[in-house]
Amino acid sequence: MDRTRPAGRRDQNRPAVAAAVALTRARSRQHKPHYWFADRLLAVLSGRRPVHWMLGHTIGEAYDQLVRLAPGAPLRPVDRVTPVIRHCGEFHPGPGVIEAFARIGSGDRVSAMAFRLEQGRDLRWRCAAVELGGERTGAG
Numbered sequence: 001m002d003r004t005r006p007a008g009r010r011d012q013n014r015p016a017v018a019a020a021v022a023l024t025r026a027r028s029r030q031h032k033p034h035y036w037f038a039d040r041l042l043a044v045l046s047g048r049r050p051v052h053w054m055l056g057h058t059i060g061e062a063y064d065q066l067v068r069l070a071p072g073a074p075l076r077p078v079d080r081v082t083p084v085i086r087h088c089g090e091f092h093p094g095p096g097v098i099e100a101f102a103r104i105g106s107g108d109r110v111s112a113m114a115f116r117l118e119q120g121r122d123l124r125w126r127c128a129a130v131e132l133g134g135e136r137t138g139a140g
Contacts, residue, residue, distance in 0.1 A: 034100035047073035
């Protein structure tokens, strides 16, 4: 045993481990369909992407809902602060269905977005409905 070097930290709070854990969590979120769709919907509703970007990813009235919502860019950046997804949750009311919600933050502004995903026979997820909640300021 080499006694000339100090023992290494073995706790989970060391910076390299904490960064690796955060990266692993972020990567696992990217593979969850509700996070993926939340990112895409945010891009359209903030004006960063055109509505037709969602054409192959929507079914039913969802595309029409986006066409009505997108021109006003309801989630556009405020005071040059790009909106981000603070949290995205999911509920599975049945097989092949995800009802999801997302909290969108842009500076002190917090908005809510809800959407429904349905899995087709080809096993691809598609957005079936989109709804935006009101706006409120951050805690204060």
